[in-house]
Amino acid sequence: MEKNSPYRKFVYWLDPAQGDPLQAVRQDRKRTHNAKHHPCEALYARRDLVLVEPGVWDLRCARQGSWYRASTRNGWSLLVSNRPVDGLSPWGVITLEAFSPSQTATDEDVLEMLRDARTTDILPPEWGDFSPWERQAIHQMLLREDIDRSLQEVFCYYTANHLNFVFPRFFVSREGHAAVPYSIQKTALVCSACVELFGILGEEFPLKYVVPCPGLKYIKAPHGHWIRVDRSA
Numbered sequence: 001m002e003k004n005s006p007y008r009k010f011v012y013w014l015d016p017a018q019g020d021p022l023q024a025v026r027q028d029r030k031r032t033h034n035a036k037h038h039p040c041e042a043l044y045a046r047r048d049l050v051l052v053e054p055g056v057w058d059l060r061c062a063r064q065g066s067w068y069r070a071s072t073r074n075g076w077s078l079l080v081s082n083r084p085v086d087g088l089s090p091w092g093v094i095t096l097e098a099f100s101p102s103q104t105a106t107d108e109d110v111l112e113m114l115r116d117a118r119t120t121d122i123l124p125p126e127w128g129d130f131s132p133w134e135r136q137a138i139h140q141m142l143l144r145e146d147i148d149r150s151l152q153e154v155f156c157y158y159t160a161n162h163l164n165f166v167f168p169r170f171f172v173s174r175e176g177h178a179a180v181p182y183s184i185q186k187t188a189l190v191c192s193a194c195v196e197l198f199g200i201l202g203e204e205f206p207l208k209y210v211v212p213c214p215g216l217k218y219i220k221a222p223h224g225h226w227i228r229v230d231r232s233a
Helices: 039-043 054-058 107-114 132-144 151-163
Strands: 008-014 032-034 049-052 077-081 092-098 171-174 177-181 207-210 225-231
Touching (some): 039 049, 107 151
Antiparallel strands (some): 008 077, 008 092, 049 077, 092 225, 171 177, 207 225
């Protein structure tokens, strides 16, 4: 991606049942970066072509990766490019757009969402397995942001935010779409934005707006801009 050009990423899911998932990029191996620690490495603007193989979801973001492992995409490789890839149809396109939701979630909203009877059927078993280093990282982040919340309270927001992309409570109508779900709170109270950015959750909604989670350091969005995800038809 050239300097100062608009941010745009083409997202591809490579089904291993369709043959060698790397075949599409073998001819371009010199410009292909393999994600080593996080799936969101694929979103770094200066990396032209990034391959995220299944095992990456088990590394530093293993708890967050539980959504991937519980999904129909489990075992698939993810390919993200700054330009269309010959011979492949993109799952979707990620861009940045000015967006300001009319409302965000309160504690009462979160509790109502967690009480939904459908919740227990959606949550992966490992979703709540915080490692000691992650507990410390969240604690430090909350101190830095001057947020007086317990880990359990924050986790409730994390969970409700994902639920909003499955059965939306917070959404807008836009561009002919009756329901365009969006992140229910600001960055400090959301987690694993990759789940929505790559369509592991919310795939049935052609358009969504997502704020980066605290760990997503690879996108520098202008003030007031959110990450827009357009699923290809």
